[in-house]
Amino acid sequence: MHPLPFSHTWPYEVQGKDIYIEECPFCQQEHVLTNMKQKDVKRAKEQFKVRLNMPCCHTVMTIVEADDDYFWADQPLRG
Template sequence: MIPFENTWPYETINKDTYVNECPFCDARNVLIPLTAKDFQSIRSGAKKLLVFPCCYNKITLIDADSDYLLADRPLRKRH
């Protein structure tokens, strides 16, 4: 089962990929450097290092669907 705390929502508008909020510094509408080719590779099983341009925190993406990125570590804060 996929741990929900390791997921983060994203949106693709035209050829740009955004997250509404950075999971680390809470910056809004962050353009992340992922292309359609990157998503194909990730969905095929390749891992991809993603560096958030707002705060330079890094995660390793291990999968993605049309709505969520799946990282190798928790991205959501537990309450």
């Protein structure tokens, strides 16, 4: 698999058992509590695709990889 460009990344935070995104890349809603679980993040870190339905705008982000700071999506998330 070819490395994904940085434009396909989006930062996330883990607080306790909750996964937050500071700002939705699709609708710009701030402080979004996602419906992701720790096991979903773990699977993404193992390079399994994980679908994240954004609760604010219902747009689906397909995460193909994750590290401790960023989700790596299958589409550009930054301009």
